[in-house]
Amino acid sequence: MIQLLLSRVNTMLPGLYPVIFSALVILLAAVSLALSIGESPIPLSTVYKTLANKLLGANYLVDTIDAGILWEYRLSRAVIALCCGAALAVSGVVLQSLLRNVLVDPYILGISAGASAGAVAVAIVGVGAGALSMSAGAFAGALLAFALVMLLSRMTGQVILAGIAGAQLFHALSALMIAKSADAEAARGIMFWLLGNLSGVRWENAWLAAPATLVGLLVALYYARALDAFTFGEESAQSLGISVVRVRLILIFVTAMLTAVMVSMVGSIGFVGLVIPHAARYLVGIRHRRLIPAAALLGAVFLVIADLISRIVISGQVLPIGVVTALIGAPAFALILIQGAKNR
Amino acid sequence: MISIRDLRFTLRGKTLIHPLSFSVRQGEVLGLIGPNGSGKSTLLRLMAGIATPDQGEVLLAGEPVKAMSREAVARQIAFVAQQVDTHDRIYVRDAVELGRTPWLSMSNPWTDKDDRIVEQAMQQLNIEHLSDRTWQTLSGGERQRVHIARVLAQQPQILILDEPTNHLDIQSQLAILQLITNLNTTVIVALHDLNQAAQCDRLLMMQSGRLVDIGAPEHVLSPENIRTVFGVNMYRIDDAALPRPVLHFF
Ligand SMILES: Nc1ncnc2c1ncn2[C@@H]1O[C@H](COP(=O)(O)OP(=O)(O)O)[C@@H](O)[C@H]1O
Ligand SMILES: [Mg+2]
Numbered sequence: 001m002i003q004l005l006l007s008r009v010n011t012m013l014p015g016l017y018p019v020i021f022s023a024l025v026i027l028l029a030a031v032s033l034a035l036s037i038g039e040s041p042i043p044l045s046t047v048y049k050t051l052a053n054k055l056l057g058a059n060y061l062v063d064t065i066d067a068g069i070l071w072e073y074r075l076s077r078a079v080i081a082l083c084c085g086a087a088l089a090v091s092g093v094v095l096q097s098l099l100r101n102v103l104v105d106p107y108i109l110g111i112s113a114g115a116s117a118g119a120v121a122v123a124i125v126g127v128g129a130g131a132l133s134m135s136a137g138a139f140a141g142a143l144l145a146f147a148l149v150m151l152l153s154r155m156t157g158q159v160i161l162a163g164i165a166g167a168q169l170f171h172a173l174s175a176l177m178i179a180k181s182a183d184a185e186a187a188r189g190i191m192f193w194l195l196g197n198l199s200g201v202r203w204e205n206a207w208l209a210a211p212a213t214l215v216g217l218l219v220a221l222y223y224a225r226a227l228d229a230f231t232f233g234e235e236s237a238q239s240l241g242i243s244v245v246r247v248r249l250i251l252i253f254v255t256a257m258l259t260a261v262m263v264s265m266v267g268s269i270g271f272v273g274l275v276i277p278h279a280a281r282y283l284v285g286i287r288h289r290r291l292i293p294a295a296a297l298l299g300a301v302f303l304v305i306a307d308l309i310s311r312i313v314i315s316g317q318v319l320p321i322g323v324v325t326a327l328i329g330a331p332a333f334a335l336i337l338i339q340g341a342k343n344r
Numbered sequence: 345m346i347s348i349r350d351l352r353f354t355l356r357g358k359t360l361i362h363p364l365s366f367s368v369r370q371g372e373v374l375g376l377i378g379p380n381g382s383g384k385s386t387l388l389r390l391m392a393g394i395a396t397p398d399q400g401e402v403l404l405a406g407e408p409v410k411a412m413s414r415e416a417v418a419r420q421i422a423f424v425a426q427q428v429d430t431h432d433r434i435y436v437r438d439a440v441e442l443g444r445t446p447w448l449s450m451s452n453p454w455t456d457k458d459d460r461i462v463e464q465a466m467q468q469l470n471i472e473h474l475s476d477r478t479w480q481t482l483s484g485g486e487r488q489r490v491h492i493a494r495v496l497a498q499q500p501q502i503l504i505l506d507e508p509t510n511h512l513d514i515q516s517q518l519a520i521l522q523l524i525t526n527l528n529t530t531v532i533v534a535l536h537d538l539n540q541a542a543q544c545d546r547l548l549m550m551q552s553g554r555l556v557d558i559g560a561p562e563h564v565l566s567p568e569n570i571r572t573v574f575g576v577n578m579y580r581i582d583d584a585a586l587p588r589p590v591l592h593f594f
Contacts, residue, residue: 100430100431102431222450225445225448226445228438228442228445229442229445231430231432231434231439231442232428232429232430232439232442233428233429233430235389235394235423235425236425236428238393238394238414239392239393239394239418239421239422239423239425240418240442240443240445240446240498241413241414241415241416241417241418241419241445241446242414242445243413243414243415281433285433285435285438286432286433286434286438287438
């Protein structure tokens with residue numbers, strides 16, 4: 001029965017299995033390392049024993065402090081890194097397909113900056129008078145930024161430049177709000193958060209990040225065929241029976257939602273949404289039924305590892321994760337550009 | 345059957361298509377001719393439901409296209425625009441499979457039948473050997489054949505093609521023209537070459553967004569029409585050594 005189901009899935013998605021399987025194994029390994037490595041190293045055996053205790057109700061004897069660090073801090077942090085990576089990578093895939101431009105992602109298009117500004121407006125300025133959560137503010141900011149950037153790009157025909165202008169504008173707005181309202185110490189903390197930082201996250205954040213990512217992933221998968229139909233452009237998609245306006249609207253809402261949820265927790269993290277879709281396309285091709293799950297897994301792996309690096313690269317200090325993703329992502333992006341120029 | 349009733353299209357205050365009406369018969373090949381900018385592409389986009397008219401309507405078997413869902417239209421009308429390209433490294437086989445999109449949904453997943461339809465379309469266009477090639481490695485003629493295979497896989501009743509022989513070598517041009525004229529579906533095709541257009545069942549001649557003439561090729565391709573619309577003279581060469589008369593322009 002399961003055999004039959006698996007073979008059915010395999011004929012549907014040839015070439016996906018090996019990638020999904022290896023990515024899952026690497027993801028497990030990366031999460032294990034992320035749980036084990038840190039300011040106070042915890043042996044892998046303790047990691048697995050604690051997980052068995054918590055998840056399977058086993059009764060291994062483990063140090064309660066170790067168990068506490070593992071469960072309360074490191075695991076929640078790893079789960080959020082994982083969700084965040086998957087969400088940003090899927091957003092990148094969707095935006096690149098919808099806009100027919102492989103050089104866009106939530107960060108480039110200014111959606112992340114808009115989400116940051118929205119979150120800052122709620123958290124610092126007090127917009128919404130406490131009735132709005134930071135995520136809701138981020139969502140509003142993300143949609144506003146996206147609308148503005150799309151309008152500018154329609155008028156100029158320059159998507160990327162419009163995105164840069166939008167991102168700069170919303171970064172400036174955030175800086176303005178922070179300078180006006182926060183004291184120096186708080187401002188430093190916020191600036192640190194804006195660069196992408198997973199230090200403050202707890203389980204309650206994971207309970208928002210995980211369902212949001214799952215919903216985003218499922219909606220994107222539901223529209224996989226529609227996204228495929230965009231291969232030869234918007235009009236071609238339309239002539240293949242896709243309600244272009246509706247599909248666009250839904251998927252833009254979903255990517256804005258994903259970006260907003262992530263930004264309100266961990267700040268804006270660049271290059272994941274840009275570079276991971278390329279890597280995934282390289283591995284499994286351009287059909288979205290394969291591309292979306294592959295990008296989600298690769299993004300998850302990438303961000304768990306990037307977070308690990310951010311914690312250990314300078315001893316006693318945490319580097320913003322956005323710095324790590326940029327250090328890895330920028331050269332990768334350059335390679336993509338060079339490759340693209342060669343193929344032209 | 346597709347009918348156009350009193351259709352007008354205006355873009356930013358400029359009327360690109362002046363009110364026109366005509367019907368296309370079941371199974372016929374209707375050729376659209378006219379100088380550059382005469383509105384051929386615009387009219388085809390209106391008929392395919394890509395652009396929305398500001399007056400009049402397109403009727404499919406008597407039903408207004410406006411009232412139909414995008415998907416329902418796509419099951420009846422397939423469209424290849426004038427320039428369709430992608431930067432994606434899509435495989436030829438995958439590109440042809442896109443044609444099945446309007447027939448698929450969560451409750452109607454891909455089956456062996458879809459595989460057969462795709463394979464048949466690829467055979468018809470002689471592109472089976474290109475199956476595993478990516479789009480970027482194809483020549484212009486090969487790409488055009490892939491586009492046509494895709495719309496055949498869509499299994500429409502009406503095929504709308506915008507200058508499908510443009511930028512192709514003469515052999516590819518003739519091959520595509522022959523394929524089009526031998527299809528069982530209704531075909532509406534914009535053509536540049538008037539000698540090739542003469543092989544259609546009927547011709548629709550346009551000038552500055554207006555319908556000048558519609559009818560049999562030997563009627564529409566008259567020296568008077570050619571002079572008014574294209575501003576050149578035409579001489580018809582009837583020679584027993586030729587499969588059909590040749591039009592000479594000077
Ligand atoms: N998007 C557009 N914006 C402005 N004018 C357009 C647009 N598309 C077409 N036109 C104009 O409409 C007229 C008809 O164009 P078109 O339908 O492409 O002609 P054809 O296909 O016969 O060469 C031309 O004058 C062209 O300049
Ligand atoms: Mg044209």
